[in-house]
Amino acid sequence: MSVISPNAFAPPAAGPAQGQVPPTLREQVRRLERAHSAQKAGRMAVPTGVAAIDILLPEGGLLTGALHEIEAGPTPSGRVAPHDGAALGFAAHLIGRFGPGTILWCRQPSGGIDAPPYAPALSAWFDPARLLVVTARREEDLFWAMEEGLRAPGIAAVLGETRAADPTAGRRLSLATEKNGVPAFLLRPQPAPPQSVCTTRWRVTSAASPSTTPGLSDLNIARWHIELRRNRFGTPSTEEMPSWLVEWNDETHHLAVVPQARHGSAGPSPAGISWADPNRQRLVG
Amino acid sequence: MRLADARTLLPDLITRGVEPEADRRLLEAIAGWCDRYTPWVALDPLGAAIAEPDAEGRAEACSAGGFGGDAGLLLDVTGCGHLFGKDESGERALLADLVERLARHDFTCRAAMADTAGAAWALARYAERQADLFCPRHGQREALAALPVDGLRLATPILETFLKLGLRRIGDLYPLPRAPLTRRFGDQPLTRLDQALGRVDEPIEPHRVPPAFRTRLAFAEPIGRPEDIAAATSRLLAALCKQFEQAGVGARKLEIALYRVDGSVDRTAIGTSRPNRDNPKLMKLFEERLGELDPGFGVELMILAAPEVEEWTGAQDSLPDTSAVGASLSNEDGTIDLADRLALRLGAENVVRLVPRDSHLPERVQTTAPISAEPVPDGAWARLASMKGARPTRLLQRPELINVTALLPDDPPRQFQWRRHAHRIVRVEGPERLADEWWCPRSNGKYAPANSVPPARDYYRVEDDDGGRFWLFRDGPHNAVKWFLHGFCA
Numbered sequence: 001m002s003v004i005s006p007n008a009f010a011p012p013a014a015g016p017a018q019g020q021v022p023p024t025l026r027e028q029v030r031r032l033e034r035a036h037s038a039q040k041a042g043r044m045a046v047p048t049g050v051a052a053i054d055i056l057l058p059e060g061g062l063l064t065g066a067l068h069e070i071e072a073g074p075t076p077s078g079r080v081a082p083h084d085g086a087a088l089g090f091a092a093h094l095i096g097r098f099g100p101g102t103i104l105w106c107r108q109p110s111g112g113i114d115a116p117p118y119a120p121a122l123s124a125w126f127d128p129a130r131l132l133v134v135t136a137r138r139e140e141d142l143f144w145a146m147e148e149g150l151r152a153p154g155i156a157a158v159l160g161e162t163r164a165a166d167p168t169a170g171r172r173l174s175l176a177t178e179k180n181g182v183p184a185f186l187l188r189p190q191p192a193p194p195q196s197v198c199t200t201r202w203r204v205t206s207a208a209s210p211s212t213t214p215g216l217s218d219l220n221i222a223r224w225h226i227e228l229r230r231n232r233f234g235t236p237s238t239e240e241m242p243s244w245l246v247e248w249n250d251e252t253h254h255l256a257v258v259p260q261a262r263h264g265s266a267g268p269s270p271a272g273i274s275w276a277d278p279n280r281q282r283l284v285g
Numbered sequence: 286m287r288l289a290d291a292r293t294l295l296p297d298l299i300t301r302g303v304e305p306e307a308d309r310r311l312l313e314a315i316a317g318w319c320d321r322y323t324p325w326v327a328l329d330p331l332g333a334a335i336a337e338p339d340a341e342g343r344a345e346a347c348s349a350g351g352f353g354g355d356a357g358l359l360l361d362v363t364g365c366g367h368l369f370g371k372d373e374s375g376e377r378a379l380l381a382d383l384v385e386r387l388a389r390h391d392f393t394c395r396a397a398m399a400d401t402a403g404a405a406w407a408l409a410r411y412a413e414r415q416a417d418l419f420c421p422r423h424g425q426r427e428a429l430a431a432l433p434v435d436g437l438r439l440a441t442p443i444l445e446t447f448l449k450l451g452l453r454r455i456g457d458l459y460p461l462p463r464a465p466l467t468r469r470f471g472d473q474p475l476t477r478l479d480q481a482l483g484r485v486d487e488p489i490e491p492h493r494v495p496p497a498f499r500t501r502l503a504f505a506e507p508i509g510r511p512e513d514i515a516a517a518t519s520r521l522l523a524a525l526c527k528q529f530e531q532a533g534v535g536a537r538k539l540e541i542a543l544y545r546v547d548g549s550v551d552r553t554a555i556g557t558s559r560p561n562r563d564n565p566k567l568m569k570l571f572e573e574r575l576g577e578l579d580p581g582f583g584v585e586l587m588i589l590a591a592p593e594v595e596e597w598t599g600a601q602d603s604l605p606d607t608s609a610v611g612a613s614l615s616n617e618d619g620t621i622d623l624a625d626r627l628a629l630r631l632g633a634e635n636v637v638r639l640v641p642r643d644s645h646l647p648e649r650v651q652t653t654a655p656i657s658a659e660p661v662p663d664g665a666w667a668r669l670a671s672m673k674g675a676r677p678t679r680l681l682q683r684p685e686l687i688n689v690t691a692l693l694p695d696d697p698p699r700q701f702q703w704r705r706h707a708h709r710i711v712r713v714e715g716p717e718r719l720a721d722e723w724w725c726p727r728s729n730g731k732y733a734p735a736n737s738v739p740p741a742r743d744y745y746r747v748e749d750d751d752g753g754r755f756w757l758f759r760d761g762p763h764n765a766v767k768w769f770l771h772g773f774c775a
Contacts, residue, residue, distance in 0.1 A: 075751035075753065076751055077750075077751055079706070081753065082703070082706065082708070082753055082755075082773075083679065083753065084773075085774050085775045086752075088679060088773075089678055092775075102619075102620040114681070114682045115681045115682065115772065115773060116679065116680065116682070118647075118677055118678060118679055118680040118772060119639045119650075119651050120650060120651070120673055120676040121670070121675075121676040121677055121678045121775070122666075123670040127663060127664065127666055127667065129639070129660065129661035129662070129663065129665065129666055131638065131639050132620060132636065132637075132638060132656065133639060133653070134631060134635060134636050135631070136631055137631075141630065145631065149623060149627075152619045152620070155620070155623065205752075206751065206752035206753050206754065208711070208748070208750065208751070209752065219675070219713075219714040219747075219748060220675070222754065222774070224775075250675055
């Protein structure tokens with residue numbers, strides 16, 4: 001690793017333009033943040049497609065060589081979510097942004113409910129022909145399959161559905177993603193004890209549809225409440241836990257933040273913060 | 286002789302019950318062990334070959350001088366002798382090696398080698414001198430002449446008549462005219478004689494199908510360390526891949542056999558989803574499996590065989606040591622290699638692709654296929670999805686019975702109870718009526734109605750007061766409506 005001079009962290013005294021970080025410094029910081037990263041330039045991050053969310057994420061999107069966790073949160077009434085349909089939808093949306101290539105989908109059927117992902121619905125986000133579905137009985141097999149998938153060429157993304165929260169396995173996955181530049185997703189039907197290894201952790205809860213919709217028979221627009229509970233390398237938000245109320249339109253296949261109601265936790269005003277703002281730059285996650 | 290008589294004569298006689306099954310298993314184990322010499326090993330088909338094989342008659346025939354009873358193995362060692370020496374000396378060495386190794390495991394055996402299976406059979410059982418056991422090339426006529434006619438593998442009645450007629454030696458049959466012999470005794474004596482002398486072909490059915498491609502590696506000292514076994518496998522694989530390249534094929538299945546010093550054999554196999562002859566990839570697959578092999582007290586011989594090969598369809602082999610070329614292979618290649626590796630550990634049924642099927646019933650739309658199957662054309666899923674209504678992101682493998690409250694029997698549901706939790710429905714979309722496929726009746730699942738009217742399901746997409754979305758359907762005849770939960774929506 002190259003040695004970074006102590007003044008690398010100081011604000012640029014005579015920068016080319018106020019508010020601009022020199023590319024060399026940006027590169028040095030990046031190397032400091034992820035010493036083992038083998039990511040190539042230009043493949044750094046993939047935008048989620050929702051501007052308000054992307055603004056908080058490092059490089060303006062989801063890092064390719066990183067572990068992302070998506071968990072189904074409890075219902076508004078405080079119960080354990082009966083199913084993780086919303087979380088699955090959000091995960092599928094994120095995975096669909098990565099490509100082309102095979103998507104490795106690893107499942108570990110857990111007691112009682114065996115409900116595999118259903119391709120006709122997934123085709124809204126990506127072509128299900130890209131899926132390679134793996135069923136593992138044991139959690140070590142699941143993590144092994146995910147790691148193998150991360151190492152294989154031609155894999156766009158790896159997703160694991162599990163309840164298991166093994167810090168060692170998570171750490172290994174995280175290293176494998178950094179090394180190969182392939183994103184890994186963990187989809188949890190229930191919130192798990194937080195781990196420090198993932199780059200982003202999302203909690204997705206289904207929210208009630210807008211009451212203004214006329215009639216009883218319109219279910220095309222689903223509302224999800226998304227919380228970004230961990231955002232390593234990202235831009236700190238103005239509030240403790242940035243969250244958004246988003247709408248997924250089943251017909252137009254469009255994901256957008258609900259405009260008027262920010263659900264009490266507005267994202268940062270787009271004009272005020274950009275990731276390149278040197279005063280807002282966070283060096284270590 | 287009866288057992289009682291025998292006990293009178295010899296009071297400390299040790300007796301054991303007959304266990305034909307155990308004997309056969311042992312013989313098969315020895316046959317497997319003999320694979321080290323040749324892939325073409327057969328259990329002696331004596332029982333089936335003799336016209337009337339009553340057990341007593343055969344015992345008598347054997348007691349007349351035959352060795353070994355009906356336990357015998359036939360080995361086709363054509364072209365295998367050169368591993369032990371040149372030409373005839375190699376074949377002699379092979380024979381000696383076989384007898385010596387079996388003796389080391391406390392098996393008494395007699396082995397003979399001849400041009401034909403029939404001649405070798407006769408020599409092994411009836412040759413009087415040790416030197417006669419090896420019959421030189423084209424020498425079976427002279428070698429057999431002095432042997433008793435029992436050596437011709439004939440049915441007991443024919444044998445008895447021969448003895449009555451004074452035909453005691455096989456050589457006595459040589460000058461006899463063929464037509465009267467056939468008229469008197471049928472086909473068998475002359476067929477057997479011709480087979481023994483090599484005038485008629487005698488096929489041998491091997492106990493395991495001999496692979497078209499195999500390589501072997503014998504060790505001067507038994508090996509046992511996992512690293513050594515891996516290194517040996519790698520060498521065998523390199524040799525086999527060269528054979529594949531020359532023949533223009535790729536392996537679908539590979540089997541490695543470890544011949545341990547104690548005479549037992551341990552085997553393991555790997556499979557690939559399409560013809561493969563890429564040495565590093567195959568080695569990677571083997572690495573998964575080698576850990577399961579038990580070298581026991583040491584391994585003296587390893588054989589790598591390819592029981593299933595297919596014509597090579599892949600691209601030109603990548604140049605060695607240019608990882609850039611390997612990396613630029615199509616995505617499909619990487620996926621298939623990955624699937625092979627995963628299937629090896631998790632089972633082939635657990636590593637699948639999703640394949641669309643045109644069907645009304647939601648559970649039939651999505652089927653799975655092994656990775657080796659024809660890939661799904663681009664956009665096939667999207668086309669299928671566009672023809673259907675809104676579908677859930679997860680579909681329950683088995684619809685679950687729920688309690689539903691509705692104002693009227695045909696009304697949309699107002700509330701349902703699933704797994705002890707009540708969900709108040711605030712939003713409903715539906716119904717979407719999906720009729721059964723009369724040409725392909727539903728399996729007799731728990732929820733299949735008993736009557737013969739082709740039922741239709743009314744599907745509803747509902748949202749409960751927490752925003753959770755579900756896919757329900759109403760099934761059954763009017764007087765016995767049942768509700769099921771079939772999926773979860775995003």
